[in-house]
Amino acid sequence: MRTPAQNAELALLLEVAGTPKPGNVDRHRDLEGLRFEHFLAGTVGARDGLELAENGSAVGPAFERAIEGMAEQGGGNTQFGALLLLVPLVRAARNDLSQPIVEAVCEETTVADAAGFYRAFDHVDVFVGEPPTEMEPLDVRRGSDAIPALEDRSLTLFDVMDHSVPGDDVAREWLTGFERSFTAAERLADADGPLTDRAASVFLSLLADRPDTLVANRRGEAIAKEVTERAGELVERNALETDRDAVEAFADELVERGVNPGTTADLTAAGLFIALEREAISV
Amino acid sequence: MRTPAQNAELALLLEVAGTPKPGNVDRHRDLEGLRFEHFLAGTVGARDGLELAENGSAVGPAFERAIEGMAEQGGGNTQFGALLLLVPLVRAARNDLSQPIVEAVCEETTVADAAGFYRAFDHVDVFVGEPPTEMEPLDVRRGSDAIPALEDRSLTLFDVMDHSVPGDDVAREWLTGFERSFTAAERLADADGPLTDRAASVFLSLLADRPDTLVANRRGEAIAKEVTERAGELVERNALETDRDAVEAFADELVERGVNPGTTADLTAAGLFIALEREAISV
Incomplete structure (x- = not known):
């Protein structure tokens, strides 16, 4: 096992x-420089x-590693967001992979966990938007340089995630007991094939549910909304079954436009983990 | 690192x-039931x-695990042959990943290693041809039931590999200091992209060098020879660069005919490992 x-x-x-996973690297698509x-x-x-x-390590150091x-x-950055979901989920799975347990794992994080999270930014460039002025000392792009400010304010990793919502749907999972990740797992179990x-099918459904926050931060909310609406139309008419070419064309178009719904991919990975771990799906 | x-x-x-890796599962192709x-x-x-x-475990137990x-x-069987090459290579890499060292790792295997190899057949169905009559008690398809016969004859894992050549080009690597695996690594380093x-390019070149022994055992030597000759023509005219469609068509044809050059894939994996480990290629 x-x-x-x-x-x-x-x-x-x-x-x-x-595949097709519109806008992202998938079995059939590479991006420029990210394969x-x-x-x-x-x-x-x-x-x-x-x-x-x-093995029971705290979330922050495990995430940094x-x-x-x-x-x-x-x-560069391939799976930063996915790992920010997977590390607490793996930690919870030691005990029981349920929403209350993973919620407790997140709520029990410490200032040291937050420091580990900030140190992780020293290893890789991650796209994040400008923080509000009062949060500037805690800009994650400062990496470990921000740790003293973090300690001054006694912020735990859970607090840091709390400050990142709205605008970051990975952080939102931390605040909502991984609601969308567990929904994704159910959809994966209910799907066929x-x-x-x-x-691919669950990715598209998640994209249709809410605008992707990475797209919103990088390309603006209008584009994120457009992408979600178009995903919604495709889901509505079950295009993956009835008109796969339309989904493939949408996927190619987003890759060409450089619109990459990375947050939705992170949620898909989290859902796959939950469904595998609970044996709701098997390979 | x-x-x-x-x-x-x-x-x-x-x-x-x-991809394209003619006849095998690749980034663009699944087989019936093997994805x-x-x-x-x-x-x-x-x-x-x-x-x-x-971590220094003996080859047989590590391979069985x-x-x-x-x-x-x-x-079912996805990577049996590849692991039969990778386990001694990983073992050698503890010391130095060179042909003499991996040769020594193989030559120093024991009867207990051979028993581990036979026990591995208890876990998975592997296609192998009929053994000659005098070797029937040592038919690998007997799995761990063959271990007493193995012990009676004091055969080490190296001896078992020696008995499998000719007719198995994975075993042949054990006898030749992983000659083709190291050649594959050099070709990977010399290639571009x-x-x-x-x-994919090195797979095709290896297929052109020698008939694939899995194809020969499953489908007969004539088909194995035909596949190698056709791979040779494609390599000769550098078709992956000049006429990729021809290679894609060859790949589709072999998949349709159920001709799967698995031994060549095993050698490609071994070459990739050597080249990665020696930092002759990087991701």
Whole structure:
């Protein structure tokens, strides 16, 4: 039987292999400078950090280690957001992978966990928007330089996530007991066919539910809304079954426009992990 | 820096992601009942066995553990041959990943290692041809039931590999100091472009060099020879650069005919590992 860390690795691999996953690297698409192989190497590199979480390490240090390993490839940030979801989920799976348990894991994080999170930014460039002026000393782009400010204000990692909502739907999972991740897991279990097809279908449904926050931060809310509406139309008419070419064309168009719904991919990976770990899906 | 076990995992992933890889599962092709996701799960499952080898465990037990984990997915045998090459290579990498060292690792295997190899067949169905009558008690398909016969004859794992040549080009690597695996690594380093493209190109060149022994055992030597000659024509006219459609068509044709050059894929994975481990290629 696979361990939680192994299921997390497999979830990352199945997520990137799902196709068509409009706008993102998938089994059939590479982006300029960010290719399928970078995600494979990122997954292998994240392993030690995932094992730390499985073995009971605190969330912050396990996350930092996962990011340090993930970043040892030439594509840059491949799975930062996905790992920010997977590390607490793996930690929860030691006990029981339920919403209340993962909620408790997040709420019990400390200032030291927040420091680990900030140190993770020293290893890789992650796209984030400008913080409000009063939060400038805590800008994550400062990496470990922001740790004294963090300590001054006694902010835990949960507090940091709390400050990131709204505007970051990965952080939102931390505040809502991983609501959308668990929904994704249910949808994966209810879907039919190979897991890579299910991953693509659940990705599209998540994209239709809410505008992707990475797209909103990078390209503006209007584009994020447009993408969600178009995903909604495709889901509405069950296009993956009835008109796959339309989904493939949408996927190609977003890649060409450089519109990458990365947050939705992170949620898909989290859903895959939950469904694998609960044996609601199998390979 | 990735450990040898991590590089072995990455080699397995890059191998299956290489495309077009005529006749095999690749980034763009699934076979009936054997899909891309089975190779992803097989890779994740093989991890513990690869770590045993990295930590100095004997080859036989590490191999058995790798196969046991690999087999925990519904596709059946995904990477048996590749792991039979990777486990001694990972073991050698503890010291120095050179031909003489891996040769020594193989020559120093014991009867207990051979028993581990036979036990691996208890975990998964592997296609092998009929053995000659005098070898019937040692038919690998007997799995652990053959261990007493093995012990009676004091056969080491190296001896077992020696008895498997000719007719098995994975075993042949054990006898030749992994000659073709090291050649593959050099070709990977000399090639250009993303590693998944290089993997496809080196796969085709290896297929052109010698008939694939899995194809020969399953489908007969005439078909194995035909496939190698056609691969040779494609390599000769540099078709991956000048006429990619011809290689894609050849790949589709072999998949349709159920002709799967699995031994050549195993050698490609071994070459990827060597090249990664020696930092002759990078992701």
